Amino acid sequence: MNYAIGVDIGGTKVAIGIVDEQGKIHANTLIPTDKQLKAEEMVAMIKQTIQKLLLDFPIRENKLVGIGIGSPGPLDLKEGTIVCPPNLPNWINVPIVENFKQEFHIPVLLENDATAAALAEKWVGAAKDSNHFIYVTISTGIGAGLYINGKLISGERGNAGDIGHMVIDPSYGECTCGQKGCFEWVASGTAIARLGSEIIGKSISTEQVFKLFINGHEEITCMVKEVFKNIGVGFVSLINTFDPERIIIGGGVSQVGEPLFSAVKEYVSRYALNPSGRNTKIMPSGLKQSSGVIGAAAIILQSSE
Numbered sequence: 581m582n583y584a585i586g587v588d589i590g591g592t593k594v595a596i597g598i599v600d601e602q603g604k605i606h607a608n609t610l611i612p613t614d615k616q617l618k619a620e621e622m623v624a625m626i627k628q629t630i631q632k633l634l635l636d637f638p639i640r641e642n643k644l645v646g647i648g649i650g651s652p653g654p655l656d657l658k659e660g661t662i663v664c665p666p667n668l669p670n671w672i673n674v675p676i677v678e679n680f681k682q683e684f685h686i687p688v689l690l691e692n693d694a695t696a697a698a699l700a701e702k703w704v705g706a707a708k709d710s711n712h713f714i715y716v717t718i719s720t721g722i723g724a725g726l727y728i729n730g731k732l733i734s735g736e737r738g739n740a741g742d743i744g745h746m747v748i749d750p751s752y753g754e755c756t757c758g759q760k761g762c763f764e765w766v767a768s769g770t771a772i773a774r775l776g777s778e779i780i781g782k783s784i785s786t787e788q789v790f791k792l793f794i795n796g797h798e799e800i801t802c803m804v805k806e807v808f809k810n811i812g813v814g815f816v817s818l819i820n821t822f823d824p825e826r827i828i829i830g831g832g833v834s835q836v837g838e839p840l841f842s843a844v845k846e847y848v849s850r851y852a853l854n855p856s857g858r859n860t861k862i863m864p865s866g867l868k869q870s871s872g873v874i875g876a877a878a879i880i881l882q883s884s885e
């Protein structure tokens with residue numbers, strides 16, 4: 581059995597796992613993303629964590645076929661660098677592929693995190709039987725992996741699917757990228773925490789906002805419903821653009837479950853332009869919170885087949 585290491589770099593945490601060629605995770609761990617640290621310091625910490633994981637779960641040298649890294653974009657896949665992700669402000673032009681190769685001496689591949697997660701959903705998740713689907717992660721930020729006409733769409737440098745900065749509603753004000761009302765500014769976990777904190781008058785987390793929502797807090801309920809509508813608006817644009825057969829939602833925000841899925845389905849069923857697009861399936865990830873790690877490993881395991 582061959583194995584690969586999957587590294588899923590996120591704005592809140594970095595997930596690392598050892599994955600076999602059937603998509604099963606054998607060992608995994610999480611480290612918090614410390615935004616105070618320089619990128620080199622975080623990268624060193626990730627490498628140390630991988631070494632520790634390999635001590636706990638030793639793999640014969642020729643059975644470890646590589647390391648796949650999923651990262652928020654923008655990336656430059658030709659150069660193997662993380663260019664300047666808005667949710668990782670200290671990470672500017674980080675040559676992560678070269679850096680990892682020097683330490684581990686095995687193949688290292690970089691991919692946009694949502695694209696990698698889409699690959700995982702196709703491989704062992706909620707899209708095994710679909711050739712036209714979009715995976716959308718709604719977490720610290722928002723991103724999409726596009727799997728259309730039976731293949732991944734990644735673009736010239738690997739940045740296709742950066743839907744987090746597609747404008748949804750400028751009335752929400754300026755996003756981290758400088759535009760007004762981007763998708764992740766109006767609908768990510770970060771946005772939900774920010775909008776909820778404004779209502780309550782002190783800093784609260786996304787989970788706390790959802791608790792208030794479930795308990796029926798009036799203003800919070802109104803705000804959360806607007807957020808769900810914003811997600812519907814974004815999805816209609818995706819459906820009109822790519823004509824997917826289903827959209828899979830992953831990331832922390834999707835864990836709120838039914839209220840989100842029914843609101844988005846309802847919006848899509850009214851406003852998608854093509855009558856068949858109105859029936860696009862909207863479903864949760866088949867891999868819970870593991871699609872990032874499995875997808876990152878899949879970049880290696882699927883390419884070495």
Ligand SMILES: [Zn+2]
Pocket residue numbers: 744745746755756757758759762765
């Ligand atoms: Zn933006």
